[in-house]
Amino acid sequence: MKVFKFGGASVKDAEGVKNLVNVINITGEKDLLVVVSAMGKTTNALETVVSHYFSNPSEIEAAVISVYEYHFEILQGLFPASASEVFADVKELFKELKGFLKRTKSKNHAFVYDQVVSYGELVSTAIVSAYLSEAGIKNTLLDVRSCIATDANYRDANVNWEATQERIGSKVSKKGITITQGFLGAENTNNFTTTLGREGSDYTAAIFAYCLNATSVTIWKDVAGVLNADPRFFTNTTLLHHISYREAIELAFYGASVIHPKTLQPLQRKEIPLYVKSFVSPLDPGTCVGKGVALDPETSCFILKKNQVLISLSSLDFSFMMENHIGDVFKWLHEYKMKVELIQNSAISFSVCVDNKYDTLEPLLAKLRSNFKVKWNEGVTLYTVRHSRPSEIESLVENKTVLLKQESRETVQLVVKE
Template sequence: MKIFKFGGASVKDAEGVKNLVTVLEKTGESDLVVVVSAMGKTTNALETVVAAYFKDASEATAATGEVYNYHKKIMNNLFSNASHPVYQKVSAYFNDLSTFLKSNKSKNHAFVYDQVVSFGELVSTTIISAYLSEVNIKNNFLDVRECIITDANYRDANLDWDATQKQIAKVVAKKGITVTQGFLGAEKNNNFTVTLGREGSDYTAAIFAYCLNAESVTIWKDVPGVLNADPRHFGSTQLLHHISYREAIELAFYGASVIHPKTLQPLQRKEIPLFVKSFLNPLDAGTCVGKGVTLDPLVSCFILKKNLTLISLSSLDFSFMMEDNIGDVFKWLHTYKMKVELIQNSAISFSVCVDDKYNNLELLLSKLRATFKVKWNEGVTLYTVRHSKPSEIKALTHKRAVLLKQESRETVQLVVKE
């Protein structure tokens, strides 16, 4: 058994769905769980429905109609018969969504979000399963909520591994192709739909791999594999043929769009390799994340984060920055929802580079000024380089003002003002 995961970009239109069939045909795998995300930008569109629902019910209805029309266009390009049963199935989902929006009494945003956004994956897999059958690829459609069992932490649910393993063993066919949804689960007490948080579809693939003792997981993307830098920001990039589990987790921690650590952890426990491959060139080797050599080739890996804020604190009376002071700082960073990217401290100073995602900087600075002398720089860039060479660091700092530098055995981090 192998696990294939297709993201939204790979099935954003009818041609993408047809290409999914090409991938299955070219790879020749017969025993598969195929995990699929919502099509294209459907999740974003359904987030618009949620926002409209809490603002104006009529706007939510209009936004829902746009999502339906997007999927109907894809179906029209896939199925020649307008009376194909898939149209009725998809319409039924949108009727269920409309019924929920009219009858729901809950004001819990996270709960409503999960009930609404989940329709993206349910509709995409319904269309794809039907199309596979249309082109004579036999498959089983599985509602993933039958087997991914979680708590009620909506938008970032925690898995009940024991219950999930039992259900997967019970409902997933050991032979043939099963088509199911990523990102979704069901909370065990009331059976409401939940979502699994960031990179939830990749995580779903890892869950199935772990529970089925799969041979491998392959994530199909619109890139040849994992690159050592983002080509949008760096002129020369290299494909990484192999990355160890540990190195992949390190890269993800620093912000590289590799694979989220929660996806890697269950795979690492059973040493199940994960492949990142191009859905346009499915026979290319891509990148393997697994046991063994740290990096192949052993090249520097560059990670860039823009529009951050560097805050530098020092004590008002030149006393030491001790655990109680730093503890207060972290408490306030949490209170004001600052994502910490880098910290550095000395005897009488403490610096932290943060991502002010929720525009709470002024509130935080006001709080800090009561206790510390505060300096800050907005709009800074953080470069993180793994396995760097001195010449590369020199090139990065050329004509840039370096506000902070931090270096360990394998990692150099630079906060610069461009």
């Protein structure tokens, strides 16, 4: 059995759904579990609904109607209006969503978020499953929440692997085609919907692959595979034909748009290969992440992060920066939700490059000033280069001010001011 995962971009409109069917037909796979994300930017639209629930309730209905109309347009592009039950099924799902928003009194943002945003996946899979049937492809629609058991850590739930393995083993047939939702689970106590956090749909595919002992996972994207650099910022990028599990995890750790480590971990444990392929050209080989050589071809990989903050600290009395000082710094970085991208320390100084995603720089700096001399640079760029050549680094820093450089055997990191 194989696992396919289709992201939101692949099913953003009626043509996308038709192409999903085309991919299944072209690949000729008969025993499949297909994980489908919410269509297009539906998750963003439902996040707006959540925002209105907490701050502007009068706008909830209009926001929900907008999401419904988007899906209704896709339905009209796929089915004769009077000939399919899926119109009623989708309308019922939106009725459920409206009912939850009217009933609930919860002030727990993460809980409300998971209950609302989940309807993106529930609606998309209802449409995809119905269209597969319309196209003559027999399939089973599975509610993933009956399979993936989690704790109640809403928005970033942890999987109960023992319960999940048991449920998937009893509910999923290894024969035929099964359609299910990405990103979602259900907590054990009250069976409320949970979501799995960043790259949750990819993770869903890996969970099913692990529990079903699948032969492979394929993630279908609008690109040819994994490139050695982001083509928005670098020219002459190279398609990577093969990446080892370890190398993929390293690249993801430094911020590359490869595959999230939590997706790779269950696959690595059973040595299940993961493919990243183009849904535009489904017969092209794409990229394989699996056991074997670190990189094919052997080439440098470039990762760029803009709008970072470099903070440099030194002790007030020129004493050594000891473990207790650094421990305090990390405690405060965690408290102010700063994602640490790079650290460097010497006897009397400590530097850290962070992502000020939650706009908490000012209170963090105020906290740090009470214990340290503080210097900082905002709007800096962090380059991470794996397997680099000296000439590439020289070219990279040309006409830039290098504020910090750190080098190990396989990785060079540079904080620069453009």
